[in-house]
């Protein structure tokens with residue numbers, strides 16, 4: 714039941730890396746958090762809403778649970794299939810703590826952690842979590858190259874480097890906890906490598922860490 718999560722800030726290269734990894738693994742399916750089509754209008758509302766961070770995190774938590782339920786079904790139907798999640802619980806935790814810090818002076822920090830720790834019990838634990846990192850300048854360059862130029866991690870005109878820095882710092886804390894509970898973590902810096910080089914690093918490391926042949 715191989716379940717892999719790909720995490721990273723927006724523009725890190727999660728989507729590209731997930732599809733390259735799925736290609737290399739063969740029998741693999743990619744899911745997203747939130748899944749396209751999951752309560753889209755509400756998602757748009759909450760993506761714009763930075764004031765009520767507790768309502769926002771509750772929505773994204775439910776979206777993550779929805780993705781998790783799909784993953785469970787997929788893994789039950791075909792135990793040999795790899796499922797790759799482009800964002801998961803860790804995004805929801807880290808992004809909302811970052812939001813709260815930058816926009817609300819960490820007013821709701823304890824509440825976000827409490828909500829997320831309740832929901833954690835319902836989540837399937839991944840076999841491997843891949844964290845893709847990218848330096849700020851390169852991330853800016855890649856975001857600017859996007860068709861609409863939007864920084865879609867935040868979908869907001871208030872998106873700025875403070876959020877990016879806070880998101881990365883919160884990811885680090887989330888990953889410290891993850892390491893303590895024994896989850897396998899692969900950290901890859903995607904700043905100075907070409908897409909195919911990054912894909913190759915991830916393919917090889919995934920094979921070794923999951924003891925699978927990914928050649």
Ligand SMILES: Nc1ncnc2c1ncn2[C@@H]1O[C@H](COP(=O)(O)OP(=O)(O)O)[C@@H](O)[C@H]1O
Nearest residue numbers: 722723724725726727728729855906907908911
């Ligand atoms: N190693 C790389 N070198 C150059 N461009 C990259 C690299 N990895 C990803 N990109 C580009 O950066 C952009 C963001 O990648 P994407 O996979 O959409 O990121 P994410 O899903 O994390 O937001 C895309 O245009 C992608 O083609």
Ligand SMILES: Cc1cn([C@H]2C[C@H](O)[C@@H](COP(=O)(O)OP(=O)(O)O)O2)c(=O)[nH]c1=O
Nearest residue numbers: 746747773800804805806808865866867868
């Ligand atoms: C999981 C999660 C995602 N998001 C955001 C990140 C994206 O902007 C959006 C997902 O929208 P989507 O357009 O589906 O993904 P992307 O643009 O990254 O390919 O949801 C949160 O704000 N909080 C969360 O907890």
